[in-house]
Amino acid sequence: MGIDPGTQTMGYGILKIIDNKPQMEAMGVLQLNKFENHYIRLARIYERTITLIEQYLPDELAIEAPFYGKNVQSMLKLGRAQGVAMAAAISRDIPISEYAPLKIKMSITGNGRAAKEQVAYMLQKILKIPDENMLHQLDASDGLAAALCHFYQSGIESTGTKYKNWKDFANKNPNKISK
Numbered sequence: 001m002g003i004d005p006g007t008q009t010m011g012y013g014i015l016k017i018i019d020n021k022p023q024m025e026a027m028g029v030l031q032l033n034k035f036e037n038h039y040i041r042l043a044r045i046y047e048r049t050i051t052l053i054e055q056y057l058p059d060e061l062a063i064e065a066p067f068y069g070k071n072v073q074s075m076l077k078l079g080r081a082q083g084v085a086m087a088a089a090i091s092r093d094i095p096i097s098e099y100a101p102l103k104i105k106m107s108i109t110g111n112g113r114a115a116k117e118q119v120a121y122m123l124q125k126i127l128k129i130p131d132e133n134m135l136h137q138l139d140a141s142d143g144l145a146a147a148l149c150h151f152y153q154s155g156i157e158s159t160g161t162k163y164k165n166w167k168d169f170a171n172k173n174p175n176k177i178s179k
Contacts, residue, residue: 001058001094002147003049004139005066005082008033010045011137013144014056015151022151024127025056027140038077042084049088061089062150064142065098099149104142107149110167119145 004011009032014025030048032041052058063085066078089096102112109122120141124134126148135141152169 001052001056001060002062002064002143002145002150003085004064004142004146005045005078005085006032006139007038007041007077007081009137009139010048010081010085011139011141011143012048012052013140013147014052014058015144015147017151022127022148024123024129024133024144027135027144029135029137029140029143038080042080045081045084046088049085050092053088053092053094058094060150060154061086061094061096062146063096063098064104064146065100067101097150097154099146099153104145104149107152108145116142123148 002013002015010030011027012030013027015022016025017023030044032044035041035044063082066075066082086096099107105114105119106112108114108119108126111118114122116138120134120138123129123141123144124131127144
């Protein structure tokens, strides 16, 4: 399970791994901007994360780490949102891995500075997601990207091979790539 934490919108993605091949199980967003109270937003993040855990029973949680910005208050709020999602996973004994946005983008697109649209496009191609199943909210694809990044980072194939990113996976598995 991957989460892109946020105080306005939380994105999430669930991967199912079959025969060491990732498939999208679900992705979506939790809209939080309708709640004015920051603490209510945090409660909703916790509740939704617990609901997703109970529904999909993920083995692990990959979460996007907050990036460093100039606005300290925004960073504090984002850190709280991340912490609440992590607390939900901890309460269910789910291991957590954090990834910097740059690492996630590099893992999916090969470019750490890729736009959110590029990440969504690559996810659609890599996971063979039909157009009608792609959400226009890029926070959802960011959550899914965190999950796929984690699969690449910790996904040791049955051969024992560890992959650095999608390009490394493609180079080592040309028979699994369709053009």
